[in-house]
Amino acid sequence: MNVTLNQLGGELFGRLGQLSVELALLAALVLLASRLLPLQSPALRHLVWVVVLLKPIVAFAISSPWTLFAPLALTLQPEGSFLRYAPSFAAVEISNTVAVANVGSASLLIAGWLAAVWAAGVALLLGRMLVGYGVIWKLRRRARVHSTGYLFNVLQQARRALRVNAYIGVATSDVVRSPIVMGIFRPLIVIPAELLDKLRADELELVLIHELAHVRRLDNLTLLLQRLVAAVLFFHPAVWLCGRMLQREAEQACDDLVVNATDRSQTYACGLTRVAELAHLKSHLKRRIPMLNVFAAAESDLALRI
Secondary structure (H helix, E strand, O other): OHHHHHHHHHHHHHHHHHHHHHHHHHHHHHHHHHHHOOOOOHHHHHHHHHHHHHHHHHHHHOOOOOOOHHHHHHHHOOOOOOEEEEOOOOEEEEOHHHHOOOOOOOOOOHHHHHHHHHHHHHHHHHHHHHHHHHHHHHHHHHOEEOOOOHHHHHHHHHHHHHOOOOOOEEEEEOOOOOOEEEOOOOOEEEEEOOHHHHOOHHHHHHHHHHHHHHHHHOHHHHHHHHHHHHHHOOOOHHHHHHHHHHHHHHHHHHHHHHHHHHOOHHHHHHHHHHHHHHHHHOHHHHHHOOOOOOOEOOOOOHHHHO
8 A cells, every 4th residue: 555655656746746847837927927918808818827727637638748847857856865757758756665665564655645645635625526516406406497587588688688599597596695607518597586676677687698608608617627627736826826817807708798798887887786785695605505616607806896
């Protein structure tokens, strides 16, 4: 068991170490560029952060010969280290002493402890994702779907305004704090039931257009990929920064689509204000719904967006 953990730790140090260095450099470059370059479009800024997200996905799928880590590994490799780099493959192997050690008497090296901690962290985050998926599935089943009537008609107006042809359901719930989109392939817009009384028809239409924009942009798919990458690279700050920036830019990109499609920014701001008021009143429910937005585009920074 110890030998297995040691070998796994050595392999992880090579693969994840290389990826961590490259991801940190790429995230720093993107963050610097976003501060220095006049990127006014939230959709463009979101696309740039998607590139950061795709970096570890592509790295796991394709082994690229153009790596930044191998030269650094050769430079930083200490003499007598318990890990030995293989520069041609940018990987780490357990030293010869460990490789020939008896399975029963082998001691757990630092690499083995790191492997155990990494496996526990991945299992914990994936478990939270499954819990979140279960919560979303349960909420979706209990939501009241509107296939006719007032809310359904407003959704059809919103679909025509944004020119969305795909069928998208709409439902109300007493649990959600703000409008969200559940699902990727069969999206369902769920709004708090109280909003039907608090929003005028034109304000409700704009809020629904915002949720339709999430569907059209496939933001839930991006969010799912980010959560999976974060589960594997949970130790890397760039992954969490990327997730935060993706969420913020996606919300602002959808806001832009609403305003560009309708040219009713003041009415939209009033609708967001009412949504923010309701979300504040129901904020105590957030603690009862862990990982609610794992498969739903999260509403965030309402005050800044308004």
